[in-house]
Structure formats: structure tokens, C-alpha cells
Amino acid sequence: MKQPSDLVISLFDAALLRTASVLVPSLQREEWRREWSAELWHVRRSYAGIDNTFSLESQREITAFCLGAFPDALCLRTQPAKGIAAPVHVHGSALQTLLWLSAALALCFVISRLLPGVQAENDAAQYQIKPGVLLVSEAVASGAAPSISATLYQNWKATRQRFFRELAFYRIARETADAGTISLSLNVAHSTANLFRLLDLPIKYADGSDDAEGNLPAVILSHDTWMRSFAGNPHVAGHVLRIGHTRVRIAGVAPAGGWQLPGRPDAWLLESNAQIAAGSASRTNGYLFARLSPRGLASMSGSGISISARNQDGTEIDLYGASIPAPVEGPWGIYEFAIFLALVALPAVISVSLGETHVSSHRPSTKQRLSRILFFTAKFLLIAAIGFSASLDLAYSNTIGYSPFAECLQLLWCFTICLFGFRWAVADQRKRCPVCLRRVSHPATVGLASRTFLGWNGTEMICMGGHALLHVPSLPTSWFGGQRWLYLDSSWDFLFADNGVY
């Protein structure tokens, strides 16, 4: 006669099996359930008493048996079907690490290609002003303030120059631009037509057509203005707009970040020499640029040249022609500096020793040592490359154009990423088995700190491939200063089954 408690527990056991069966793949579920039901029948019969009742102990044993169905079901769920190769166990493997780093690098690279600020930074570095071009200003004035009048430029232009081959001039004025539907207030640089040629700056999206509007003065838009007011329209050249009272034709767009000279023009209105010095504009100061002739180059000492000139009224003025420094370091220049700083600072954050001390006579083969070096080098190079791309992404994520502040950010981010990335690479390398390059695991504390002078204490880790033990002292002593590898011989093999099979 079955007791009510037996009935409840047998129902509970059956429910356990049914719940576990949910974990079994559907194709195997029916057979699995049949096997476990049959086994349960035999288990219950073996534990049943003479009067077919169950003691509490027996019930517990039967329930424990049913609970074993869960690991079995999970085993069927996780193991690949027969005939399908088991996936390679790569957790913590060298290959997995390199794949992760490569994926991170690819992601950073793709993001950097999409950020307009990064493009502007590259352009700024690309369009450096070549040596031999001087910014001429009054000796007493600072280079940033306009100090040369258009009249003086005209005088120089009209007379034969010994030291200068070509001259260009511009002055900045605030003007209103009317582009039909939109009206803009722009910083317009009224410049001579040869300004861009003298500075070797290309004009993008230039319109080569010679239409009816070809006689209008040409205006070059800055990259920011083009993006902001013309939505980056690549066919903007040829459009007519009005600047002040003058109708002008858009001739192209200046490269992003290409302008590194005084003033922040939104547009350059290219004018003839007569227009530059016409009316009240002749008294407005601007910036004068000169390209040195071979004779001028020969006579120039240092980064500048002192010039004495006569003013319109015959008075002498002292001028100074300064070569234009490259304000843009360029992403590569900043990157190289950041890498240098990171390498210098690395010993301050981690000991650069890789802990190659061995306490047994066994040594890894040359091939294994070479693999270890190659793996370490690959990690280092990937981290350095990630530092370059990621720092650009972070520095220019909020900037659409070239900015000195973004360059500082790039330097900071690149230094930080490289420093801590290299630190990780060294620390990771120390935990890699010299034979198979897998990370050691299963840390175990050995010894007692209070007995440091009697025996070593620290952490012991093991390579799951069964190749070596890593001993890391918790308190470095004169006789156990750094980590040590202990290679395991074949007598340890029985502890290590094949790749995760059993």
C-alpha cells in the first residue's frame, strides 16, 4: 500500500526528469526520457522495502538520482552531435588573444575613417607650407596681427625684388554673404589671386567650366563653411552668391585643416591687385607672404630675415620675414612622440622582466621560444596600432575640423592607451605557458606569509595543457625574487585528459 508521501515524492521525481528533459535537444529527448524512466523504475525497485514502501533515506537517494538527470541533459545540450568535430578549446589561447586585438583594431580603424575630424587632421598634416615661404610683418608687430598695408604690397609688387620671387597678400574683413535663400556673416579674406598657388594649397571640387559667370570674381569656401552652409555639396563650384555688394562665383573648397595661417577666414575672395588696393582698403592692414628667390634662400640665416623697406611717404620701416612654422604635428608625429613617452614610462608602472626563470633543467625548444617572442611582438604591435586609431577616434569624436586641442587629446589618449596596453601585454605574457602560450589558471595559495623565511609562500598556477606550473612569490625575497616556471614531466600526464573530453 503506497503512502501519500511516497506518491508525492514519486510525482516530484517524475517532474524533475520531465523538467530536465527540456534541456535535451528535441531529437534525442524521447529516447533520453525513456532511458531515465526505465532507470528510475529500477532505482525505485532497488530501494523499495518489503512492503513496497520507501524510507526517508531511500526517498532522498532516489531524488538525488533524479537530480543527476540535469547534468546529463546539459551534457547532451552542450556536446556537439556525433560526427561533428568538437570546437577547439581556445579560451585564453594565444590565437584568441590576437583575434580579439585584431578585431578591436579593425573597429577603431573603421571608426577613424568615418570621423571628419580625423580626415581634417590628416589633411592639415598633408598640406604643410613648404620652406621658402615667409610671412612678412613689421619687426615690432607680432606675427598674428596684420601689419602690412595693401599699398606697401603694391609698391613691392611694382618694384623688382632681389630676394623674393613672388608675393601674395590678404586682409580679413567681416562681410555679409547672400546665397539666395540663406544669408551668412563670414570672415572673408580678400586675397590676391596667387595666394593658394604660392602656399601650394590645392582647391577641391574646383569647377573647370568656362560659362557665362566665368568673369565674376572667384571665391574659395573654407571646408567648415562648405559643410555648414552648403551641406558638403560636391557640385557647389559655379554657384553665384553676393558678398557685400559684389557678385562672386564659388570656385572651389579649401582642404579641411589646410589653412594654418593668421586669421580664420570662412572664404577667400580672390581679387586682382587693383581691387586689393582700391579705395579705403588700401589703408587696411593685412598679411604679406613672399616666396624666397634662390638668392634670398642663400642669404637667409636661421628662421627669418630682417628687411628694411621704404614706406609710401619715404620713411624707412623695419620688417621681418619669418618662415612659417608647421603648427600641425600631424597624427604620425604625435603618435611617435606618445609611443616614445609610453615606452619611457613603462618601467614605472610594471617591471619589464618577463619572469623567464626556470627551476628545472627542462627548457622550451627554440621553436617554442620563437613562438613566444613572436606572440609578444604581435601583441605589442597590435596594441600600438590600436593606440593610434583609438586615440584619433577619441580625440576627434566631437570635432569636425582640425583643432590644436584635439591634437593634445590625441597625444593624451595615445599615451594612456599605449602605456596601459603595453603594461597589460607584459603582464599577460608572464602568465602564458612558455610551451603552449595558454594562460595559466587555477591559482592556489601556497605557504604561509608568517613563514617566509622557512619556505616560500605565494601563488601557484597551472597550465591546463599540463606543461608547467607557475610560482609567483607573494613577498619577493633574495632567494625567490621573481616568478618561476616549473616544467612538468610525463608523470603528471594522468592529471590532464585530452582537450576537455573528460
Add this chain to the structure above:
Amino acid sequence: MLRMAAEIKLSHTAAMILQAISTGYVYGFSIMEMTGLPSGTVYPAMRRLERDDLIRSQWERQSIADAEQRPPRKYYKLTAAGRATLETSRKRYPLLERLISTEEAKTT
């Protein structure tokens, strides 16, 4: 194939289960009883051994089970590869045969 199977290194538990099957404990519960291992260890291990072709399972005929008024059971037996692997394991674990001997199975 046999040589490859013999080279598979079994854990002590898996070797015990193979030894139990080879000595006549041919279904899960009897292996549990013989080895003292819990069901959550024995059945998953047998799945893996079967996956690796070291053992093979077969359902008992329904007529036999009906005659004895019980559900049919699933029996396991060693394959040739399983026997070769067991031979290798016996060399690695010399006490294996003493733990589960053939005579013991016969008397059970």
C-alpha cells in the same frame, strides 16, 4: 583508428566506467552502484564515451522486458576502440582491475 583510440587519455572516472562495462555492469544504475559515482557523473560520462565510439548502446528487446513486467533498459557494451583504450588505461591506472574485477561482476 584503434591506435588513435588507444592514445586517448581517459580520466580515472571514465576509465572506471569503461572497466565496469567491460566486467559486465552494462546499464547506468549498475555502474553507479559498482563505482559509487553519482548519476550526474556516470550518465554524462557515458554520453561522451559513446560519442567517441568507445562504447555502444542498445535497447533491450521489448518482449524480454514484457516477460519480466518491467520497462526495457538501455544496455552498453565496449567497442573495439573502447577495449583498446581500456587496455591503455589499465596500464596508467594499475589499480583499476583490482577496483572492479571480472570475478566480482560474476558473483554480483
